[in-house]
Amino acid sequence: MKALAATAVVVALFVHAPPAGARKLQMSGTWAIRNGQLFIPLQFATTLMGGQMTHKSMGDLSKGFGFPNGPVPGEGGVVATGSGPATLVVPQHRFRTSPFAGIPLNGIELVQITTMFVVDAPFQAATLMAGGGPGSFQWCPNAVLSCPVAGPPNGGTRNGRVIYLAGANQFGGTMQMGLAGGGINSFIFNAVPFRVGHAYIIGFGPTLRAPAPGRGTPANPWTRMNYLPPGVVTQPTMIPPPLELILHPGPKLTTMFGLTTTGTGPIFRFPALGISTMGMSFGLSTSEYGFAHTTGTVIVQQTAGSGGDDFFTVMGSDARTPLGAGNISTVAGGIAFRNTLGGQTPYASFHKVWMSLGPPVPSLSPAGVAAAGALMLLAVGYALRRRIVP
Numbered sequence: 001m002k003a004l005a006a007t008a009v010v011v012a013l014f015v016h017a018p019p020a021g022a023r024k025l026q027m028s029g030t031w032a033i034r035n036g037q038l039f040i041p042l043q044f045a046t047t048l049m050g051g052q053m054t055h056k057s058m059g060d061l062s063k064g065f066g067f068p069n070g071p072v073p074g075e076g077g078v079v080a081t082g083s084g085p086a087t088l089v090v091p092q093h094r095f096r097t098s099p100f101a102g103i104p105l106n107g108i109e110l111v112q113i114t115t116m117f118v119v120d121a122p123f124q125a126a127t128l129m130a131g132g133g134p135g136s137f138q139w140c141p142n143a144v145l146s147c148p149v150a151g152p153p154n155g156g157t158r159n160g161r162v163i164y165l166a167g168a169n170q171f172g173g174t175m176q177m178g179l180a181g182g183g184i185n186s187f188i189f190n191a192v193p194f195r196v197g198h199a200y201i202i203g204f205g206p207t208l209r210a211p212a213p214g215r216g217t218p219a220n221p222w223t224r225m226n227y228l229p230p231g232v233v234t235q236p237t238m239i240p241p242p243l244e245l246i247l248h249p250g251p252k253l254t255t256m257f258g259l260t261t262t263g264t265g266p267i268f269r270f271p272a273l274g275i276s277t278m279g280m281s282f283g284l285s286t287s288e289y290g291f292a293h294t295t296g297t298v299i300v301q302q303t304a305g306s307g308g309d310d311f312f313t314v315m316g317s318d319a320r321t322p323l324g325a326g327n328i329s330t331v332a333g334g335i336a337f338r339n340t341l342g343g344q345t346p347y348a349s350f351h352k353v354w355m356s357l358g359p360p361v362p363s364l365s366p367a368g369v370a371a372a373g374a375l376m377l378l379a380v381g382y383a384l385r386r387r388i389v390p
Contacts, residue, residue, distance in 0.1 A: 080324030133172025
């Protein structure tokens with residue numbers, strides 16, 4: 001009778017224990033980033049062909065091309081709450097990699113491109129939920145002119161257009177990439193003696209920062225300014241053969257066109273474009289505009305830069321069960337304007353995230369853990385009693 005009474009108490013604990021509202025899911029996935037002119041990490045449409053790389057900026061490029069890097073891999077635990085559709089909470093540090101790349105170019109004018117990235121995302125813990133996406137809208141960066149519904153976007157220095165078509169339940173939210181490091185484009189500055197100029201093309205510095213896409217509303221796009229220092233010139237101690245990387249960059253050039261190892265004077269730098277609000281001299285600046293993630297469709301277009309034009313179409317989806325397991329893809333877009341001494345150039349940007357979520361892993365509340373322990377003790381006691389009783 002005592003055993004039955006104890007069992008009844010344990011059953012009552014299970015019945016009245018508070019339900020666990022959060023479900024832990026195991027995630028694997030990828031994050032593709034086209035942030036302006038290049039994919040991050042570095043990816044190209046083709047490998048080297050005759051010393052050149054093919055530029056491609058039309059259609060759905062969200063899966064990248066895998067040369068020399070691929071999309072950012074993701075894995076780890078995430079949390080789902082609610083149902084139909086379940087809200088998804090993605091903690092920090094779920095998409096991480098440190099891809100370095102060095103690509104030799106034709107050696108006639110361009111020498112090489114190198115990147116040194118650190119990727120750690122989301123930049124902040126992200127909550128994706130019904131009603132959290134930005135909805136359907138059309139936005140043009142040129143506020144003076146109207147935003148045409150069809151045809152090419154308005155011209156001028158603020159060329160471009162972003163279109164969002166909301167997915168089911170307007171599902172989405174803020175989820176930004178965290179980036180550090182940068183990239184350098186190296187070119188021939190002088191043939192004899194052989195000297196190479198180095199221009200910074202991507203820069204995020206040693207501290208993680210978030211590009212604009214992935215956050216923002218139709219009425220208030222998220223903005224970010226990126227400043228790059230003026231480039232320098234080096235004189236390699238050994239001239240690399242065609243289609244090979246510079247392995248011995250050598251000393252830097254001085255303002256007197258000598259070398260820092262033998263000459264005097266400050267280091268030579270290319271002309272500055274301006275001074276940032278923090279007092280930094282910069283040779284290139286980029287102003288970015290971005291919007292939050294959606295499971296719908298994002299179309300980004302510009303017709304005045306990046307080799308002629310960009311026309312990106314990326315589509316999200318949500319094929320999860322009501323409790324949150326399954327596959328989900330979110331997309332985000334924006335426009336960036338690069339400012340150099342040669343003028344301003346627009347670039348279309350997009351992000352696309354794929355996540356495959358495993359079945360929920362059940363978790364017990366404190367009362368449930370206590371009840372389970374009590375049941376285990378009862379089972380052990382009952383088994384021992386049967387063995388002792390003759």
